[in-house]
Amino acid sequence: MATNPILVIGAGPVGLAAALDLAQRGQSVEVLDAGHSVSDGSRAICWAKRTLEIFHRLGLELVPSGITWQRGRVFKGARDLYQFDLQPGGLQQQPAFINLAQADVERALLDQLAGLGVPVRRGHTVVGVAPRDNGVSLEVETADGQLTLDTPWLLACDGARSTIRRCLGLPFKGKVFEDRFLIADVRMAADYPTERWFWFDPPFHPGQSALLHRQPNNIWRIDLQLGWDADPDHERQPAQILPRLHQMLGDRAFELVWASVYTFQCRRIERFAHGRVLFAGDSAHQVSPFGARGANSGIQDIDNLVWKLDRVIRGASPETLLASYDLERIEAADDNIGHSTRSTDFIAPKGPWAQALRGAVLDLAATHAFARPMVNSGRLSQASVYRASPLSSADTGFAAGPKPGMAIPDAPLGDRWLISSLGAGASLVRFGATLPAPDLTGIDVPADSVAWTRFDATPGTAYLVRPDGYVAARSRTPTPDWLATATARAMGASQ
């Protein structure tokens, strides 16, 4: 078994990122996918800073190919209520967001995998899964017949309709939103600012909501809420779609590139780690697209999982590390599901009271900043916080800065960036501390860096950072004993 590669099922963004991360850590890995190409139609477009940091670590530079943005604007009717800025402090290597088609991200991941010689086998459909103590057997259908494959570890990244989830009898818990949305991509020349625009009750689509996003190559993403009564088959017809888009875009010439009608779910399976079968991405959890949390959280699952799996394969205890994947990413999924559920409830209020409350909040938001946090057109994806991580050490003596269980903020360090300076293993970020860091990547923060403020650092402060860029421990008076204990805990060696 040990000589068989790890199998990743699903060549969506999550499976491809998993395979790339594993291969870069020296693991033997293959990807199997039922389909024959990258994802068709238009799915994810908004990629968040945290995900871009992970992609950067994996060697993908997507920013030049995408549309960079950080501002949003909220309208009610024809009224421009307010704007928001997702990265007001600046001075981070990656932008708040880029917009880039999911298929382009998948192509970039495939290019990296090809460079490393990682096989991505298309036309391979998993139809059966038999977990054992030391591995997993798979039944796979191909054009040449059925195969039985063995793998020591199976990464189930096979999306929302996961066969592996069904084979293991793992039910989803959560809810389906009783609303339908038309999602359309149009090509048009337009000089709108590069911002996220969200309308409640717009004049061109009364009583519903609308969202506009710019993509590369003059493509624009339009989401129009349709209501639960809308007939999806009818609404998918161009004869139905085009008048809706003309209402919104007026006389502007456009070409309809792609459209579909969606209903969204907010739900997850109970646990993501099942012995040698590990779920990540949409196979484990789903959210509505308001907030761009689907693919972004899937990539963050991988960032959390792969360094742990790599260590387990090299001899660390699976009980601690894979249990921490379960715990941390379930907490993240619940956070995402909570945000997504609240957004969807605000966008599609059920009942006259909810409708009236929303109207009052929107009216107040136009003139009173305090009401704006109550407006919810989608809380946009950010790094999750692991509040109860078994890998974190106790925290004392800090009033601000990232706590253990939080992703570190980026900052310039002279001619480089803090996050890009992290090592493949754990790192020690030192603020004037002289503490030696054997077996860690040591990073000394220059005296003039904004990182001092961002980390609430005083001379001598040190932060221990996990391989996924999360704080494991911090101290204003670090000692070798503190570092040894915190590192052992962070890397799953002891509890």
Ligand SMILES: Cc1cc2nc3c(=O)[nH]c(=O)nc-3n(C[C@H](O)[C@H](O)[C@H](O)COP(=O)(O)OP(=O)(O)OC[C@H]3O[C@@H](n4cnc5c(N)ncnc54)[C@H](O)[C@@H]3O)c2cc1C
């Ligand atoms: C309209 C829309 C807009 C969205 N916008 C955003 C956004 O802006 N930002 C964001 O973060 N997310 C967004 N999402 C969500 C995002 O598209 C998903 O979260 C993302 O695709 C999940 O990636 P994945 O790799 O887990 O699964 P998928 O992309 O679904 O990939 C699963 C893969 O598994 C393969 N597969 C399935 N079954 C089998 C089998 N039995 N055997 C072998 N292979 C199999 C499939 O062929 C597929 O390639 C959006 C979704 C939609 C629908």
